[in-house]
Amino acid sequence: MFVISCPYCGARDQSEFSYGGEAHIARPEWREDMSDAEWADFVFMRSNPKGVLAERWVHSAGCRRFFNMLRNTATDEILAVYKIGERAPEVQAKLPATPCGEAPIGSGNDAVKVMQPGEAE
Amino acid sequence: MAENATKSSEAAAPPEGLTPPERRTPLALRQPVEGAPGTLRLAEMPFAGKFILRLDPASGGEAFREAAGLDLPAAPLMSVVNGERVVFWLGPDEFLLLVPEAEAAAFAEAVEKGLAGQHHQLVDVSDYYTAIEISGRKAREALMKLTTLDLHPCGFPVGHVAGSNFARAQGWLWLEHGEEETARFRLYVRWSMADYLWCVLADAGREWGVPEQIPAADETFLTESVHSKKA
Numbered sequence: 170m171f172v173i174s175c176p177y178c179g180a181r182d183q184s185e186f187s188y189g190g191e192a193h194i195a196r197p198e199w200r201e202d203m204s205d206a207e208w209a210d211f212v213f214m215r216s217n218p219k220g221v222l223a224e225r226w227v228h229s230a231g232c233r234r235f236f237n238m239l240r241n242t243a244t245d246e247i248l249a250v251y252k253i254g255e256r257a258p259e260v261q262a263k264l265p266a267t268p269c270g271e272a273p274i275g276s277g278n279d280a281v282k283v284m285q286p287g288e289a290e
Numbered sequence: 291m292a293e294n295a296t297k298s299s300e301a302a303a304p305p306e307g308l309t310p311p312e313r314r315t316p317l318a319l320r321q322p323v324e325g326a327p328g329t330l331r332l333a334e335m336p337f338a339g340k341f342i343l344r345l346d347p348a349s350g351g352e353a354f355r356e357a358a359g360l361d362l363p364a365a366p367l368m369s370v371v372n373g374e375r376v377v378f379w380l381g382p383d384e385f386l387l388l389v390p391e392a393e394a395a396a397f398a399e400a401v402e403k404g405l406a407g408q409h410h411q412l413v414d415v416s417d418y419y420t421a422i423e424i425s426g427r428k429a430r431e432a433l434m435k436l437t438t439l440d441l442h443p444c445g446f447p448v449g450h451v452a453g454s455n456f457a458r459a460q461g462w463l464w465l466e467h468g469e470e471e472t473a474r475f476r477l478y479v480r481w482s483m484a485d486y487l488w489c490v491l492a493d494a495g496r497e498w499g500v501p502e503q504i505p506a507a508d509e510t511f512l513t514e515s516v517h518s519k520k521a
Contacts, residue, residue, distance in 0.1 A: 177366050177381065177382055178366060178367060178452070178453075179367075181438070181439075181454070182438035184438060185438070185454055229460075230453055230455045231452065231453040232366075232380065232381040232382070232384075232453065233380075233381060233384075234382065
């Protein structure tokens with residue numbers, strides 16, 4: 170379970186929140202000659218990074234306001250929370266420190282897990 | 291409550307040929323229940339005037355105060371009380387106004403008049419929510435079983451109001467009175483969730499002797515008098 174800091178209500182349990190998909194995706198202006206590919210790009214295509222992702226969340230059981238969050242998808246660390254309409258702050262994320270980019274813990278891919286000194290097999 | 295159901299039907303005589311409207315609360319079939327003395331007591335607080343106000347407090351707060359006679363909460367998650375009138379913070383531009391039922395119509399009119407010209411919205415939700423009062427020195431402990439909110443006195447002081455999930459239902463919890471012996475919470479929940487939450491709250495209080503409450507599966511709505519069913 171995460172504890173998520175709503176920008177209005179403060180720290181609350183994740184069960185009070187709902188996910189709203191990737192943030193900062195503007196609906197394209199309607200044009201007569203818009204192709205299906207362009208429309209599909211807006212509807213379906215998402216960046217899906219392993220690392221920092223800006224996403225929308227809504228505090229659905231509390232103040233019911235949408236807000237944005239920067240989350241490290243590799244470690245689930247919440248890096249920043251900011252209101253709708255604000256610019257994403259610059260953040261420094263600790264990206265996975267393993268040879269192939271896997272998270273050192275929690276990835277389930279033990280074959281690439283880098284053992285820390287003193288850590289038991 | 292059952293007594294209130296009769297009171298409202300006496301108030302206005304219906305036109306000839308129509309059956310009297312049977313106004314009842316979501317928990318009309320429930321009587322207040324209590325565990326061991328002073329531990330936990332549940333009761334419904336029926337028939338208050340409730341309004342949702344959408345208003346930017348920065349531009350409309352002053353006009354609201356003049357019209358309603360009380361301020362909007364200055365900080366998130368707080369309430370303002372003036373006599374029997376209460377304002378809850380629900381969101382940065384959303385507030386719940388509570389007034390006694392008798393004053394509700396005049397209050398709404400005064401607020402609408404005072405906010406004329408302001409960008410705002412006032413909606414009567416009196417029959418949409420009901421309030422369950424949870425009181426006694428085990429009130430905090432009983433609510434802790436239902437919610438992930440931090441209910442420690444440091445995190446949830448008097449006057450605090452917070453929306454959260456309570457068991458499987460969403461509601462607004464307000465701490466009206468904080469002294470341990472006389473702690474009094476009010477839980478504002480939607481009509482359809484009220485009986486469910488009543489039973490879950492009674493279940494949470496079983497360890498202090500609150501009697502078991504069976505969900506009202508076969509309740510009849512509106513057509514049949516509550517009293518004839520109870521008799």
